[in-house]
Every structure is written in C-alpha cells, then in structure tokens.
C-alpha cells in the first residue's frame with residue numbers, strides 16, 4: 001500500500017528543539033505520528049547497553065529498524081532523534097536539521113542538569129555542524145533543510161512552514177508513494 005503522508009526526520013544536537021517541533025507539527029497536521037526514538041527504543045526493548053563515557057543508552061539499531069519498517073510503510077512518521085543516518089533513504093521524504101546558537105543551547109542543557117563535560121561535547125557537535133553534515137552525507141541534498149530554533153517565534157514559523165510542506169507533498173503525490181521503491 002503506498003503511503004499517503006510523507007515521513008519526516010527531525011534531527012539536531014540534543015536541546016535544539018526536536019521534540020518541541022515534532023509535537024507541535026503532529027498537533028497541527030492530522031495523521032502525523034511523533035516517534036521520539038529514545039523513548040520508543042526504551043519502551044520497545046531496543047536498548048543494547050549503556051555508554052558510560054557518553055552518559056547515554058545504546059540503541060539496538062537493527063531491532064529499531066525492524067520495528068519501524070511497517071510504520072514507515074504506512075507513512076506520516078515524524079522521527080525525532082539526534083542521529084539520522086540509520087533510516088533508509090527510501091523511507092524518508094524530508095530531513096529537518098534544527099540549529100541553535102551556542103549560548104542558548106548551553107543554557108537549555110544546563111537547565112536539564114547535564115554535566116559540564118556532556119554540555120561541552122554537545123556544544124562542540126553543534127559548532128562542528130555534525131548533524132547537518134550527517135544529513136547531507138546520507139540523503140539527497142534536495143530533501144535536507146536547516147532551520148533555526150532559537151525562540152518561540154522561530155518554532156511557530158518552522159512548524160507552520162513544515163505543515164505547509166506536508167500539505168504540498170500530499171497534493172503532489174495523489175497516488176501516494178511506495179516505500180519499497
């Protein structure tokens with residue numbers, strides 16, 4: 001069955017606003033489903049250990065992809081994760097890379113109680129544009145967009161823009177898209 005809604009990845013350094021954007025977008029557009037991959041992996045038993053150095057859970061990516069495959073085939077996924085390269089290109093219609101300036105990002109991560117080392121590591125990831133490079137290296141450049149997420153106005157503008165993009169995608173694909181192709 002072709003999917004009648006696009007699949008979107010929202011990626012970016014932790015704290016950039018992926019979950020805030022994904023939740024708001026799914027509220028605005030009927031049929032979109034938010035997959036917060038960190039939480040999904042925990043509830044579906046896809047955790048394969050703990051990385052002490054990074055202070056984060058290790059996700060069993062093969063198991064995660066097996067579980068997500070039928071969901072991706074239905075379409076309408078908004079995949080929220082700080083990593084995008086694992087998702088097959090044929091599943092994905094748009095990759096949104098959220099960006100945030102370092103001072104704001106520092107404050108957001110500090111507010112969460114992250115340790116200084118983990119904050120610094122994430123700020124470096126943002127400065128080095130690691131997630132943007134990962135997205136551009138793994139997906140067609142035409143489907144990768146960079147959006148700034150620094151205040152509530154930019155969040156609202158981004159979500160309105162993404163909702164419009166979904167509406168255009170639906171108009172442009174009246175027969176849907178087959179995920180197998």
Ligand SMILES: Nc1ncnc2c1ncn2[C@@H]1O[C@H](COP(=O)(O)OP(=O)(O)OP(=O)(O)O)[C@@H](O)[C@H]1O
Nearest residue numbers: 013014015016017018019020108149150151152155
């Ligand atoms: N555009 C924005 N304007 C104001 N506050 C924002 C914006 N984006 C994110 N925030 C705030 O920053 C914090 C982190 O946001 P959020 O949880 O959405 O980020 P995330 O990228 O999903 O993080 P993680 O990868 O760790 O899950 C939250 O307190 C959120 O309210």
